[in-house]
Amino acid sequence: MPSPAHFATVTLSLRRLAIDYGLLILLAGVVAVFAVAEPAFLRVSNLFSILQAVAIVALLGLGVTVTMIAGGFDLSVGGLAAFVQMAAAYSLVVLDGSTGSTLLLCLGLGILVGLGNAVLIVRLGIPDLLATLGMLFLLAGLQLVPTGGRSIAPGMILIDGSVAQGTFNDAFLALGRHRFWDILPVPVLVLAVVAAALWLVMEWTRFGRVFYAVGGNELAARLAGAPTQLYRVSAYVISALVASIGGILLAARIGRGDVSAGNGLMLDAVAAALIGHAVLGANRPNILGTVVGAVFVGVLLNGLTMLNAPYYLQDLIKGAVLIGALTVTYGLAPRRA
Template identity: 60%
Template sequence: MTTLDESALPERATIQDNTSEQRGSLGAALRAGAVFLLLGLMVVGFALAEPAFINISNLMSILQAVSVVAILGAGVTVTLAVGGFDLSIGAVAASSVMAASYAMIVWQLDAFATVPLVLAFGATIGLINSLLIVRLRVPDLLATLAVMFLLSGLQLIPTAGRSISAGLILPDGSKAAGAYDPAFLLIGRYSFSATLPMSVVLMALVALVLYVLTERTRIGRLLFATGGNEVATRLAGASPARLKTLAYVISGALASLGGIVIAARVGRGDVSSGGSLLMDAVAAALIGFAVLNLRRPNVLGTVVGAVFVGVLLNGLTMLNAPYYTQDFVKGAVLVGALALTYGLGRNGDR
């Protein structure tokens, strides 16, 4: 009869534990870098299929195309950090396009007056959102949705639903005498060293400032604490109401900055501008949850998410994929990112 060597059991158990730990560490590393790995594979695949994809001019055009989405997504990220959600950012950006155009075409203001005015407009909308949410206790989704509808209609009233460009005929029959300030147009059209667009620099600056604010300062820690446990925030000596107000004001101001970039790029106040900005910005912010397997809102992840979607859509366009498949592709990427973050990540933690 075979006897069991009990002295070998602890050694076997130790080997099994070490193997499980190694598998767990490898799985965690794969989940943390999955988005970057997929992004790298996409770049290589598109470059092999279409060599022009890897040209520096095309890569910069991708960054320029996603810059506004990343800026708006950064605002969404801040509101997600406090446990909220800003559905009005697309409408704020579109209204800012119209406001900037109206200020220069109708009021004949220059760039140095228009930019602060439009940024103040966005911050004011953010303040209104926070008053509805914090003071009147309206749920954030309902409050920002109501403001979205309000702005979508309000931006059409001053021009009777017309787009704004030089020579605009106003509702009273008069003709606007203003024009776009060339200095304003540089915001959306100027490139440093003929390769680095101004809008990409603005995106990088916004990402850097918000990264430092949210990840390296006490205010950032309190923002996340507010989203997780408001009682803990109060015990830390901070006001959740003020922190939420700060988050929505930042979101509104960034949405206006995105609108300014769009207006400077197209050189007119188009009533259809900003149509898909909300969904694209939200998608970038949510894909960001999967970056580095953080499973929480983070500015770095949002920028990476915006670039991820931009690379994917640009590559598909260069391969002549039908335009009507783009929304499906974005949805599939979002579903995959959320599954990676919450499904595979949870299974890997067991």
Template identity: 65%
Template sequence: MTTDTSQKSAPRASNIAETARRYALFVLLGLMLLGFWWAQPAFINSANLFSILQAVSVVAILGVGVSITMSAGGFDLSVGSVAASAVMAASYAMVVLQLDAVSTFILVLAIGALIGLANGLLIVKVGVPDLLATLSTMFLLAGLQLIPTGGRSITAGMVLPDGSTAKGAYDPAFLLLGRSRLFDIVPLPVVIMAVVAVIAWFLMERTRFGRVFYAIGGNETAAHLAGAPTKAYRLAAYIISGTLASLGGLIIASRVGRGDVSAGNSLLLDAVAASLIGFAVLDKRRPHVLGTVLGAIFVGVLLNGLTMLNAPYYTQDFVKGAVLVGALALTFGLGKRKR
């Protein structure tokens, strides 16, 4: 009788533990919201919550691109530099070249896609490892974006390196991208983040397109032998990542209203952290869009709450690292015990 009872209780305990792992990050997020609300009632008002979502929107968009490259067995270290280059390119296009909002938008997205294509060709055709190829691109872009302006930020009326004065200015229609609100409530960057997340989630989780990505990431040789065009898919992953990174840069440029040379300095680490924290969401132990977006929101809520409680700004990187370590330990440590 005792043996039967223990045999029945073992699967039940295992199911409870698995459920706890799957929804642990959701529970922690809920407890964190309640804790900050209790400590600072103003934290939970709609204006602050939308401010958090707006703050993490660019990180989440870049993180989705990183997750897609990771799902195909790669890793894009250049997303931060691509976003920063997009900020400078958008500013240069309007202030120096005097392009309108639509032309600037198309041009910058095309630049991001071309950078992604270059990354993909280095990896797929030349054979450079993903990390080395995208790291090289990161350093290349970090220097290249400073050359046209002599290392200075781009503003209306600035003096160019050749001695001439820039005659253009930011198109007011372009500024709407980062500063307008849907129904005067929801910031447009939050809407863009949601649209990107839903489309990427559907493609990666509900279509053959996404299943092939995960198959390549799991075993590229087996996927190739099964008939999957692995090189084309890996190339597509970096093009998507580059395009999303440039979209993030466009949002930053439209919010800031200038070509800031320091824009995008922390975006790479934040996007990678969001992607890796996402491994713990639903206990999937792999990159996925929902986990990445939730990871970005989790870190954003934590940092915003600590800021409202007057925590020193220099503790933010430590907090991000602690959250990342905790999420990975929860994912891989407990997952290993389960197996």
């Protein structure tokens, strides 16, 4: 008969398995269920459609993750992405700008917003949640000013009564719509490159290790000689730069400046970053986990859509997944003395 010690060992092993691989096992199970219920789910085209659908949210989630690694939090990523997609549309349609100038403008705006967040948080000492929430509202209102609250489309009538002469050119639209080999969407490739770069930096370089040190104990990192303020500023600039890339891809995908395009992006990005805590038992913000978290939610929503589930279940499912992931991460983790 197994001894109590044996039962305790088995229980501990199962708990460790649930913490480390629970989310991945659940993801595999969900994929299997959807594949049985709807064989078309596993088609390569549908799998890449899922990745394309979550690419922008995942990018924004990566930005949030970088700030979390440094001990902060960025709520402005959704507002910045929406602001950038309106700025891109304004540059192309109203100013009749080129693809190159539009990209430089959008990335420059992202860097400025990141520096603005850093000034508010690092220099002025405003709590990160309050500062970035304020920036979120500021950007949401600012994007409406140039057009009087209207969306931007080729041929629109401007505030001064003139007609916009520009348009979304093919080179810019390709950033959101082109598929390599008729399979791989550009946004998915961009996500893969950005995620791989951030993962390598955060997990395998001294720069990344100091980032985690600053987030874990800023005072100890500063006493060890790390320029903690510079790292915190860098985190918000990186977050904003990645969010601006997401805004560019969003504009290229929809082909217009839509005033409602950013609705829900911030909440989805934060959810992906938080779900990522449960991947491989990291119990901390991490790049790989954020991508897996975004894909997990995308798989659920895509599968339910293919099964004709009501649209109003989406937020319910997102909330259930987030609570489940956090329960696995914190509820099953060993208690600290």
